[in-house]
Amino acid sequence: xxxxxxxxxFILIIIAFYVAVQDNHINALLSYGAFGTIIxxxxxxxxxxxxAIVNLTVGAAFIFFxxxxxxxxxAKVKIYFISAPYLVEFIDxxxxxxEHHILKEFLDEKRLDVDYIEIESExxxxxxKKKGDILIGGFVVEEDIPDVVKSEHFLPTKLISFGxxxxxxxxxxYKNIERQYYKDxxxxxxxxxxxxxxxxxxxxxxETAKTTEILNTxxxxxxxxxxxxxxxxxxxxxxxxxxxxxxxxxxIRRYIG
Amino acid sequence: MKxxxxxxxxxxxxxxxxxxxxEIGDAQxxxxxxxxxxxxxxxxxxxxxxxxxxxxxxxFEVLVFTLAVTGVSYYVKKLPVVSDxxxxxxxxxxxxxxxxxxxxxVLVSLYVAVxxxxxPGGGFAAGVILGTGLLGVTFVKPMEDIEKxxxxxxxxxxxxxxPFLIAIYGILGIVWGDSFFTNIPLVGQPGKLLSGGAIIIxxxxxxxxxxxxxxxxxxxxxxxxxxx
Numbered sequence: 001x002x003x004x005x006x007x008x009x010f011i012l013i014i015i016a017f018y019v020a021v022q023d024n025h026i027n028a029l030l031s032y033g034a035f036g037t038i039i040x041x042x043x044x045x046x047x048x049x050x051x052a053i054v055n056l057t058v059g060a061a062f063i064f065f066x067x068x069x070x071x072x073x074x075a076k077v078k079i080y081f082i083s084a085p086y087l088v089e090f091i092d093x094x095x096x097x098x099e100h101h102i103l104k105e106f107l108d109e110k111r112l113d114v115d116y117i118e119i120e121s122e123x124x125x126x127x128x129k130k131k132g133d134i135l136i137g138g139f140v141v142e143e144d145i146p147d148v149v150k151s152e153h154f155l156p157t158k159l160i161s162f163g164x165x166x167x168x169x170x171x172x173x174y175k176n177i178e179r180q181y182y183k184d185x186x187x188x189x190x191x192x193x194x195x196x197x198x199x200x201x202x203x204x205x206x207e208t209a210k211t212t213e214i215l216n217t218x219x220x221x222x223x224x225x226x227x228x229x230x231x232x233x234x235x236x237x238x239x240x241x242x243x244x245x246x247x248x249x250x251x252i253r254r255y256i257g
Numbered sequence: 258m259k260x261x262x263x264x265x266x267x268x269x270x271x272x273x274x275x276x277x278x279x280e281i282g283d284a285q286x287x288x289x290x291x292x293x294x295x296x297x298x299x300x301x302x303x304x305x306x307x308x309x310x311x312x313x314x315x316x317f318e319v320l321v322f323t324l325a326v327t328g329v330s331y332y333v334k335k336l337p338v339v340s341d342x343x344x345x346x347x348x349x350x351x352x353x354x355x356x357x358x359x360x361x362x363v364l365v366s367l368y369v370a371v372x373x374x375x376x377p378g379g380g381f382a383a384g385v386i387l388g389t390g391l392l393g394v395t396f397v398k399p400m401e402d403i404e405k406x407x408x409x410x411x412x413x414x415x416x417x418x419x420p421f422l423i424a425i426y427g428i429l430g431i432v433w434g435d436s437f438f439t440n441i442p443l444v445g446q447p448g449k450l451l452s453g454g455a456i457i458i459x460x461x462x463x464x465x466x467x468x469x470x471x472x473x474x475x476x477x478x479x480x481x482x483x484x485x
Contacts, residue, residue: 020261049377050303053369057385062471065392 001045008042023229026111029067036060076113077133077230079103082121084138084171085198086256087219090118098255099136102154103221106237110230121170121181128224135222140192141173142217149231152238153218155252160196161212163188169195174215190214194256298444299374299453307379308459312438315459316427319466320420326470329477330413336481347396355397362390370464374453380460384467391472400479407476416469419462426455 015035022028036059043052081088087099095104095116107114119127121137128135129147140157141150159174167189168174169182174190182195187206191199223231241248290302297305307315370383395403407413430439445452 020265021258048303050301050379050382053377053382054379054385057382057389062385062389062392065389069396 005042005045008038008045011038012042023233025071029064029071032067033060033064036064075111076115077107077227078115078117078131079134079136080117080119080124080127080132081135082119082124082137082170084194086194087138088136090116096255098155098251099138099219099221101251101255102238102241103134103136103234106234109237110233122179124170125222128222133224133227133230135224138171138192138194138219139173139222140171140217141220141222142215143173143176145173145222147225149223149225149228150220151223151231152235153220154238154241156216156218157193158213159190159192159215159217161190161214162206163210165190165214171195192219294447296444297440297453298447299456300447301374301376301378303377304374304379304456304460305453308374308456309440309454312427312440312459315463316420316423316438319423319463322470323417323420323466326416326473330473333477333481338481352397355393359390359394362386362393366390366464366468370460371457372450373460374456375448375450378460380463381467383460383464384469385471387464387468388471388475392475395475395479403476404480407472412469413473416466416473419466419469422462423459426459 012035015031015038019028019031019035022031036055040052040055040060043049043055081090081095081100083089084097084099086097088095088097089100090096104114117132124135124137125145125148135148139150140159142159159172162185165175165177165188167180167185168177169185169189169191170179171182172179172190172192177190180189182191182199185191185199185206221231221234223234293302293305293310294300297309299305299309366383366387369378369386370380373379373383427438430437433439433441440454440456443451443454445454447453450457
């Protein structure tokens, strides 16, 4: 009997450590349920069946249910997007693009429900700060935006300048320059590689033909401040994805060419 | 992470120091178990102590619980009502299983309350079991149905009466005993359902109180904050 009690105490300590260091909410909750069950077993072996019953209902069932509902509510992620060619596009009622693909794989792995909402490019950052969770759409961020967490670069890119760098697109945050919709550019602007390629592909002519590469950088995904933990998890996921070189290159080939 | 580990290593020695150097006074009861059985008549000694010898403590526990629930429902009322609570269809297993489980849970809860003095159990456990069962039902039933039952039963008002009834019972103790909170002197035969004086009634009252409190909190949260 004494041995059983020692054994149960030992398991309790292990589970308590596990709950304390666990980052995944579902895992932590399940182990908390196990903790409640074992502690009530312990009460039962130590001749306190009344306490065991109460702990089984409160510690293992009631709190567990409430947390399940809370997690279910929190697990719904609002994703705002501005459309960017090859990265995030909404075509024929379906989301497409490289950035959307990797984000969707990441969120599926975390078992999160997703709402996609398209927003105007001008108000993107403000909306993210106010009520959103994640903002996607080919963002190149080279300056600090308050209350917004940016992920690692998921795809390398360059900033290309036509003439003087006076204007830039809504997806680019570089040295506080003025912003304008990229399809309306005429001269003297900075743009990232994919949008530049898209402009070339549509056959637009510009007054200044002189192009210079300013900066080697990468596209990031923006998270709101209260989803900072998600950004960290996404960075880990990204590291694994980049290590799997074949798959990563195949994805790039499939979406961008 | 570092902070967590440091905190743990600080907490453990403090706990051990307290555990080894704490002087436990000699708080031994003058009663023996046999005397309690003869005097009170309930086999479950915990029920006898909680609902007879220490009923005064239990009364204040119930009072605190009632006050807490009243406070929660008062402050949550100030939040705006969420009208479009997005009820989502759960999986078919939960859909079928939850209502069936609820009926069993109601039975178990009633048993735990009624047989609190002849076995492990009691009012608090019964109330929480029933509340948990209802929480399971909220997974499958839409908000409107629950609201209808909640308003129709007027449970929110009746639950305030419980401490009042226990107080009246306590005062009536001087009628059949020599002081307040005395048990009804109907010992009965230990082991039978009708034994232990008023313990059955008190268990049922406390069970109802705890259940109503849990249900009120759940209802208020669902109504004013969407899904809890």
